[in-house]
Amino acid sequence: MNNALVCWKCGASLADLPLPLGHRAECLACHAEQHVCRLCRHYDPAKSKQCREPAAEVVADKSRANFCDWFQPRPGAYVAAKNGDSMARTKLDALFGGGS
Template sequence: MHVCRNCTFYSPGVHYDCRETVEELVADKERANFCAAFSPRTDFASGGDKAAKARDAFNSLFGGIVL
């Protein structure tokens, strides 16, 4: 789904909140749109770090138990 907030070029504060040259403003950055410059983000690190920390905490508690 093309959503500005999921795009590599999304950057709040720059012109139209996009680092790519776009001609029209997309007012709602959380709704689907048809931007030709859309490139999906792959840097969802904040969620990944949380998951990794939770997994490590779980493994440190129950890592030695074999079922």
Template structure:
């Protein structure tokens, strides 16, 4: 089964057959692929920048890691941040003074 994701560094679509290994690199910009910023659990607005509560703390979000919860993110790098920004704007709009 092919796995597709968009590189967090160069925003180009990547296709991998099977699991994404820890040492995989983007063929376009040579950035590591098995990183937090390419994971569906990555969210810069939550504690430890990860929505997976059982994952170990990873300090360098753009470097290869051994996280067992890594799951390739669908869509571009700004997908999560845009949703969080819209949510924050809506909460601010309906916030009581």
């Protein structure tokens, strides 16, 4: 497994950002905020509050910068999106008999 830290949104390397990541850290490629739940090792969509840390406060938007003291960036936070747009278009075309 690669332990390189990458942007949770686009997968670009975060090697040029100073560690620890500050609250205003941004990806140099897509400018997404990086001090976010989605990049944290405690983030777990299946858990209560979507966080494995029971003492952490609730964060409403998991993809926006926050001031959580429990934040620890995790390698592997980026998950490539499946081509949802083309899958949706295929299903619509099948349903309505269209094609583009």
